[in-house]
Amino acid sequence: MAPFFVYVGLFLLLPTAIIVAGSFAATDGTFTLSNLTAINQAYMITSFVNSLTISVASALVGAIAGALLAYAVATGNPRGAIRRIVTSASGVLAQFGGVTLAFAFIATLGTVGFVTVFLKDHGFDIFANGVWLYKLTGLTLIYTYFQIPLMVLVFLPALDGIRPQWREATESLGGNTWHYWRYVAGPLLAPSFLGCTLLLFANAFSAYATAAALITQGGIIIPLEIQSLFTSDTGQSQPGLAKALALAMIVIVTIVMTLYTLLQRRTSRWLK
C-alpha cells in the first residue's frame, strides 16, 4: 500500500512536477515564460505542424482501414478462426513499434528493400521522385502499421453491439442500405469511431522510437526535437525548453485522451 504511493510519487508524479516547474523556470530558478515563448520559432512550429500532420493523417487512414477490417471481422462467424486470428494478431501488432518496425519497413521499402527491388525489376520505380520513406510520407505509412490493429481492437466492440434486428427493422419500414447506414448504424457508431480516431491520434502523437530509428539526422517532429535538445548546445544552455516541449505534448495528449474517454462513455451507454 504505502510502497505503491511512494513509488508512484517518486517516479510518476515527481517527474511530472519537474516538467511543469522546469517549464516556467529560468536557469537561475526564477519564474519565466521564456521557455514557452522559445517554442515560437520557425523550426519548432514546423515540427509541431509536422507532428500534427502525421498524427492526423495516420489516425484517419488507420481509423478508416481499421474500421473496414473490423467490419469484415464483425460480419463473420463470431467464434470462427478468422476472428480469432485477426484479434490475436491485432493485439500483437498494435504493440509492435519502434526500432523493429522501422527496420521492417527499411527491409521492405528501403532503397534496396524487398518490395522496392521487386517493383524495380518489373519496371516500376517507387522512388522516381526521390526517396520518401525517410520523410513524413514514409513515417505516416509506417505508423498505420500499428494504427490499424489498434483501431480493430478498440472499434470491434462497438461493431459487435450493432444488432442485425435493427437492419431488419429498417427494411421492414421500407428503408434501404443507404437509409440504414445514414440514419441507424452511422449515428450509433459515430461517437465510437470519432473517439477511436482520437485515441489513434494520441498514439501517433506520442510515438518516438519508430521515428528515431528511421530518421537519424535532425528533428522533424516534436519527439525528435526533444531528443536533439538532450544532446545539443541549445538544450544545455536552455534546459527549460525540453521541459516546455514535454509539457506541450502532455497537455495535447491529455485533452485528446479526455475527449476519447467522454466519447467512449457515450458509446458504452447503448453497447450493453
Next chain:
Amino acid sequence: MTRSRRLKLQVFRVVVFLVMGAFFLVPIGAMFEFSTRGNSETAPRTLEAWTNIIKTPDLIDAITASLELAAITSIAMLVLLLPTMVWVRLRLPGLHRVVEFLCLLPLTIPAIALVVGLVPISRWMRINMSDSILMLSFLYLVLVLPYSYRALDAGLAAIDIKTLSEAARSLGAGWGTVMLRVIVPNMSSALLNASVLSVAVVLGEYTFANLLNYENLQVAIAYVGLTSAGTSVAVAVASLLFAFALLMILSFVGRPRPRVARAEKTLAPVQLVPPAQGTK
C-alpha cells in the same frame, strides 16, 4: 439478407482480408528475406547475419540486460501492485478511484515527455545508488503500470476476494497465506496476462534507454544497424518472434477457465489497452 447483398459482403470481406494480410505480412517476410541476403545481389542466401548475432558481444550483453530487466520489472510490478490492489478492494474501497487514476496516468504522459522529467532522478540514482542498467527497471515499472493494472483489475473482478479472504482468515490464515495460497492461485491467468504484457513492453522499450544512455536490446539493435544492417535486422526478427510467441501464448493460454466464464467480457479487453505510448 438478400442473395446479392450476401455475395457483395463476401467479396468485400475477401478483398479486405487479402489487402490487409499483404500489408501486414509483407514487411515481416521482407525482414526474413533481408536478413538472409548475401554480400552482393547475386550471392547465394546465407545465414551469416544470424550467426553474427552471437559473435557480437554488445548484442549479447544487451539481450541479457533486456531479459533481466523484463524479469525484474514483472516481479516488481506484481509485488508492488497486487497487494495494493487487494488491500484497496478489501479495506479501502474509497481509494479505488485514486489508485486507478494513478495507474492509468502514464497513458496520458507520452514516454518521450516523461523521460525529460526523469533525467534528474535517473542522474541522482546513478550517482547515489548504482549505474547498472538494471536500475532502468525502476523507471520501466511506470511504463507497465497501466497494462498490468487493467490485467490484474480484470482478474480481481472475476473472483470474490472478500469471501475468499474472510474464509481463509476465519480458518486462521495470516495475510501472507491469504495472498500466496488463496488469491494468487485463483487469478493465475490474470497474473500471467500482467506479466507477459510487462515483458513485452520492456523488451520493446527504446525511449527511456536511448535518452538516458543505457544500452538495452532495442538501443543495441539500432546501434548495430548503423554498421551491419543484416545482423540488426536478424536480431529484430528474433526479438519480434519472441514477443509474438509470448503474446500469442497469452491470447490462447491466458483465457479464463470456463468456471469463471463471466469474466471473459472483462478479461478480453486486457490486450485492448490503448498503448498510448508503450513501445513506440
